[in-house]
Amino acid sequence: MSRGRWEAVLWVLALIFLVTGWSRWRGAVPEVPASAAAAEQAAPEAVRTPRGRLSVAARVVAAGDPFRLDRVPAPLGPVPAMPMGMMPGMPPAYVPPKPPPPPLLVSGIVGPPWGAVLEGVPGQQGGVLVHAGTRLGDLRVRSVTRERVIIVGPDTTWNLSVRKPWQP
Template sequence: MEMILWILALLALVLGISRWRRAEPEVQAPPSALTATPAEPRRVPRDRLEAAAQSVAGGNPFRLDRVPAPLGFNQPGAGMMPGMPGMMPPPYEPPPPPRPQLFVSGIIGPPWQAMLEGVPGREGAVVVKRGDVLGDLRIREITQTVVVVASPDTTWRLPVRRPWQ
């Protein structure tokens, strides 16, 4: 009896393996993208390319209506503005000089005086009092915590600079 059971077990194993092999689909790997060669580009006759180039160049491709601009552009003459016959360009105005980076490193007093850094034409800190004029800068007011400095186009309210600022 034991022998029949071993034969049945072996037969079940063989049948299982054979069904499992038949149930597995055979899949073929796709060709590698590196080994595949690209399709040869389509050849266009030279005369058709030249005709297309003439069409593009003559049709103003960057204008919506594809026609030349109604206002032509002239070659600029000596001192004339391009495209504007008879008009002189506006005179060149240089940009204003950069504003100074002013810092107050300390205030002492009364009477209040301040140590001002970043003054144009001066190295290091300059001791100033109310009413002093340093080039275009005028010291308008000095209080215990703030120095007010005025220039022709700007007014600064400068607090005392802390070590971490």
């Protein structure tokens, strides 16, 4: 078969599938009678319901749990609000322990102007050279003197010194 014949066969098959699909779709959608279509287009009349009947109807609908598939209440009640970091099974008096403060060490103090080499700084490997006012995450170096380094954290203040000062 030539290329032209194959193309013609494929076009005929496509046309057959198109007609078949259209006829099945038309059969699946029911025809609307003309009188029903005209009735839908007319504006419905507003019906006034007494307040008491409406509240009774609302209670009946709410009692039937309309948003649950089996229309019965959930086996468990609502979960009470828990503080951040708490799991629903934990007793309310439980407070998770605070993480321990980082183990900061002073390797050396150099200067003037005074600077210190700190080890054990969170998020840093090795020694970090710091001066007064340096910020390391939520830690702040308050002061660096010849013998001491004072570091302030959110809930702790470290007063660090070199373990064995080097002497010439």
